[in-house]
Amino acid sequence: MKRVSYFLLTFCGLAIGAHAQVAKNAVRSSINGIDLVVLKTGVQEVVTIRGSLAAGDSLSPDTNPAIADLAGGMLDKGTTTHDKFAISQMIGDVGANISFHTSESTLDINGRCLRKDLPLVLSLIAEQLRSPAFSPEEFAKLKKQIAGMMQRQMEDTDFRSNDAFVRSVYPIGHPNHSPAVPEFLAGVQKATLDEVKAFHKKYYGPVTLRLVLVGDIDPAIAQSEITKGFAGWTGGEVPPHPAKAGGVDAPRDQTVFMADKTNVSVTWGQATGLRYGDPDALALRIGTAVLGYGFTGRLMANVRDKEGLTYGIYSTVANDTFVDGDWRIGANFAPQLLEKGIESTKRQLTSWYKDGVTDAELAQRKTERAGSYKVGLSTTGGMAGTILTTLNRDLDLTFIDEYPARVNALTKEQVNGAIKKHLDPEKMVLVKAGTVTGAK
Amino acid sequence: MKLLRLLSAFLASVFLLAPAALRAADVPAPKLDGFTYVKTVGAISEYTLDSNGLTMLVLPEHSAPVVTFMVTYRVGSRNEVTGTTGATHLLEHLMFKGSTNFNDKQGNSVKQFLETVGGNYNATTYLDRTNYYAQIGNEHLAGYMAIEADRMRNLWLREDDRRPEMTVVRNEFEIGENDPTQALDKEIFAAAFQAHPYHHSTIGWRSDIEKVPIEKLRAFYDTFYWPDNATVSIIGDFEPAAAAALVKKYYGTYPRAPKPIPQVYTEEPEQSGPRRVIVQRAGELGVVGLSYKSPAGTHPDLPALNVLGNILSAGKTSRFYRSLTDKNLTTSVDASAGYFHDPSLFQIYANLAPGATHDQVEKIIIAEVDRLKKDGVTAAEVATAVGKLVAAEAYKRDGAFAVAGALNEDIAAGDWTLYYSIGDATKKVTAADVQRVANKYLDINQSVTGWFIPIVAAPEPTAPAAK
Numbered sequence: 001m002k003r004v005s006y007f008l009l010t011f012c013g014l015a016i017g018a019h020a021q022v023a024k025n026a027v028r029s030s031i032n033g034i035d036l037v038v039l040k041t042g043v044q045e046v047v048t049i050r051g052s053l054a055a056g057d058s059l060s061p062d063t064n065p066a067i068a069d070l071a072g073g074m075l076d077k078g079t080t081t082h083d084k085f086a087i088s089q090m091i092g093d094v095g096a097n098i099s100f101h102t103s104e105s106t107l108d109i110n111g112r113c114l115r116k117d118l119p120l121v122l123s124l125i126a127e128q129l130r131s132p133a134f135s136p137e138e139f140a141k142l143k144k145q146i147a148g149m150m151q152r153q154m155e156d157t158d159f160r161s162n163d164a165f166v167r168s169v170y171p172i173g174h175p176n177h178s179p180a181v182p183e184f185l186a187g188v189q190k191a192t193l194d195e196v197k198a199f200h201k202k203y204y205g206p207v208t209l210r211l212v213l214v215g216d217i218d219p220a221i222a223q224s225e226i227t228k229g230f231a232g233w234t235g236g237e238v239p240p241h242p243a244k245a246g247g248v249d250a251p252r253d254q255t256v257f258m259a260d261k262t263n264v265s266v267t268w269g270q271a272t273g274l275r276y277g278d279p280d281a282l283a284l285r286i287g288t289a290v291l292g293y294g295f296t297g298r299l300m301a302n303v304r305d306k307e308g309l310t311y312g313i314y315s316t317v318a319n320d321t322f323v324d325g326d327w328r329i330g331a332n333f334a335p336q337l338l339e340k341g342i343e344s345t346k347r348q349l350t351s352w353y354k355d356g357v358t359d360a361e362l363a364q365r366k367t368e369r370a371g372s373y374k375v376g377l378s379t380t381g382g383m384a385g386t387i388l389t390t391l392n393r394d395l396d397l398t399f400i401d402e403y404p405a406r407v408n409a410l411t412k413e414q415v416n417g418a419i420k421k422h423l424d425p426e427k428m429v430l431v432k433a434g435t436v437t438g439a440k
Numbered sequence: 441m442k443l444l445r446l447l448s449a450f451l452a453s454v455f456l457l458a459p460a461a462l463r464a465a466d467v468p469a470p471k472l473d474g475f476t477y478v479k480t481v482g483a484i485s486e487y488t489l490d491s492n493g494l495t496m497l498v499l500p501e502h503s504a505p506v507v508t509f510m511v512t513y514r515v516g517s518r519n520e521v522t523g524t525t526g527a528t529h530l531l532e533h534l535m536f537k538g539s540t541n542f543n544d545k546q547g548n549s550v551k552q553f554l555e556t557v558g559g560n561y562n563a564t565t566y567l568d569r570t571n572y573y574a575q576i577g578n579e580h581l582a583g584y585m586a587i588e589a590d591r592m593r594n595l596w597l598r599e600d601d602r603r604p605e606m607t608v609v610r611n612e613f614e615i616g617e618n619d620p621t622q623a624l625d626k627e628i629f630a631a632a633f634q635a636h637p638y639h640h641s642t643i644g645w646r647s648d649i650e651k652v653p654i655e656k657l658r659a660f661y662d663t664f665y666w667p668d669n670a671t672v673s674i675i676g677d678f679e680p681a682a683a684a685a686l687v688k689k690y691y692g693t694y695p696r697a698p699k700p701i702p703q704v705y706t707e708e709p710e711q712s713g714p715r716r717v718i719v720q721r722a723g724e725l726g727v728v729g730l731s732y733k734s735p736a737g738t739h740p741d742l743p744a745l746n747v748l749g750n751i752l753s754a755g756k757t758s759r760f761y762r763s764l765t766d767k768n769l770t771t772s773v774d775a776s777a778g779y780f781h782d783p784s785l786f787q788i789y790a791n792l793a794p795g796a797t798h799d800q801v802e803k804i805i806i807a808e809v810d811r812l813k814k815d816g817v818t819a820a821e822v823a824t825a826v827g828k829l830v831a832a833e834a835y836k837r838d839g840a841f842a843v844a845g846a847l848n849e850d851i852a853a854g855d856w857t858l859y860y861s862i863g864d865a866t867k868k869v870t871a872a873d874v875q876r877v878a879n880k881y882l883d884i885n886q887s888v889t890g891w892f893i894p895i896v897a898a899p900e901p902t903a904p905a906a907k
Contacts, residue, residue, distance in 0.1 A: 041503070046834055046835055046837070087756075091755070092824045093823070095827045095829070095831020095832060095834075141766065144768040145771060152791065155894075156618075262615075262618055263615045294555045295551040295555065296551055296552055308608050311615060367556050367557065367558065368555050370558060371557040371558020371576070371577055372558035372559075375575050375576060379839040379842070
């Protein structure tokens, strides 16, 4: 299900991993078609697992947008060998975690365990991916659980604002376009188990599976366990490359009214037409960081620090891992400060767009990125996530090692040129979600 | 900056020791000039700066060329009184507005420095402590420590900064109020604690946030921000002697607090019956919260309560999952013991599924609690819970930043060695211990039950649109 806390992105930047020479130290292999990367780090005992499979929401059939989610949701509801309680007991007994999450383009796999328990955890991941039980009773329960979780999300102003935004800037059929919640819930209601099984049969297989293991781990043992767990598994389908987002005839100024909310969430931006690895994409990201990364970015420095209009405001480039993504500002405002906050934000956006970034700002971002490259080396989760994202961006692992140099090579002209070329404030969509004065 | 009231977190200590930790206690801690050695537990050594009583914890770990530096002040919202609720947190925000030697005007403020060197940094305020921290390349330790030390005693604290920052903090308050569970949690704490300052949340009451005068913030700063009320923790790739020399250089210039640090002496009177609160506002689905009085973080019963919480709510084999979530009555349930300096709450929060009623879910929770109190738990349940908790502690060791976060809560609870000792104690918890603490603490007469009742909004109007 779609639920991304974009606010966190403000302070994360690129989470670079734990070794200065990732490409050199990582062991990459293809096992039965599975793209496997294993990296041993200095951490003791802990192993983190990240994976992805092309079985995301956007691959649901046109007739029902909920099928991919339901398929992913059935993975932890028991297999043909073990019921869900037995699996939970096995995982729990060793304090491991395994979870699956369906996002726009992929089924995401997350796991964590102690080194000694890796064989068990990998075998369970394989079993859950390969042979879910598809019990009718569990399917009925899952439908109700998803309905409940979606209904609860409807209380969240951030969710509502982001949800309206992606439906406004991406056309129907684009992987980043979400169905409206009522449409999604209707899909959940009418879905049949046969539809879910058919989806699983079509998309679940080694062809698109990527697995990354990082931590206190012997690559040979990992390869051996993966070989055992996934032997004989076939299938999976590489999704077609979708067309880039074209123009959307959505209102430029939208309000999602929610009663009794003390804070209004704002999302403001547009589709960029850029995927992460495209020329200009890195320049646009660095320029975007000048506007809205951290406390020294222009948005926080002015809208928050000088004017006191918001607790948090940021700008970021998002959703561009698999396909062309979007550019957005996210912010929170009290209802009574909303218009003032938007005006202040607009001043910063206009000035940034019109005059571009300065030499000093670019220089600061370069050193900041170089430093965060080093600092970000600390966790297995951050490292595994970075490797997986790099693979999903169709980039080589050397990209991680070369990242600081690539940033350092950017010129002011490239950055400002990318901003001008790929953004247009006049075409951006502004969404406000909350108790907006005068909207009801 | 971040405000935390973690509803579900067991913010306890790390107890699966890294190899470095296993051998560290056997290796004599180095003598450090100007410091008195106190003790070594696991891989962590404690020293006191002789000139002013500052506590220093060092944990060298050389797997990556980064270091985390953190200062923890032993002041939190428990130190506030009527009229100054939220002051600790507002002060934390104002700590980023500049000090005598490091500020925006000079281009070397804490945020300018850390965002230029790519540091990962923040500050948090909670019931018992305030902390400021950064993870940085080890070559930047001196630069960051100089700034951090300067703002310990040379903070500007200007009214011109308070005014705009007040609205920032008020917006943080408003964001929290947007969340039904957070709103309910504030009401539950307020009902549970009538005398003790855990009564109010760390963010404070709205009117106090808006109106607290700068003079009171100054007085607060001048009361609590002293070296003998602080602990600095250094974790990662550094040499203790060199780091200690920096601590001595930057913090050694300050004297001890001129007056004794005021201690909270208010104790919550015995509760004499169950209490209830209701929060009603627009929303989609209800929440039921049951909170029972529980002991302080240093109390020996805490490990058994942690195991109890795990048995009740962790994973699909837990009792609440089977009795509630698996029956489509809740979307999730969480049960956990507070980990604080003073007695707090063992809290159960159940998020209702569509169609479930508050009464129905509350009765099932109470029935499960009563069943556990009467029949106890199995040895297998305890073994599973302990296994999960032990592994969870190992995961908290994944990076110096995570270690600092856990250590911070141990310092706040009153004893940093809990970082290791809670783990040992958890491993010794028996089924009998769990049943005993359930009967001792899950007493309905010592509880507050809270309901969030959503008022379902009328159909939403069509959004006004302007192209």
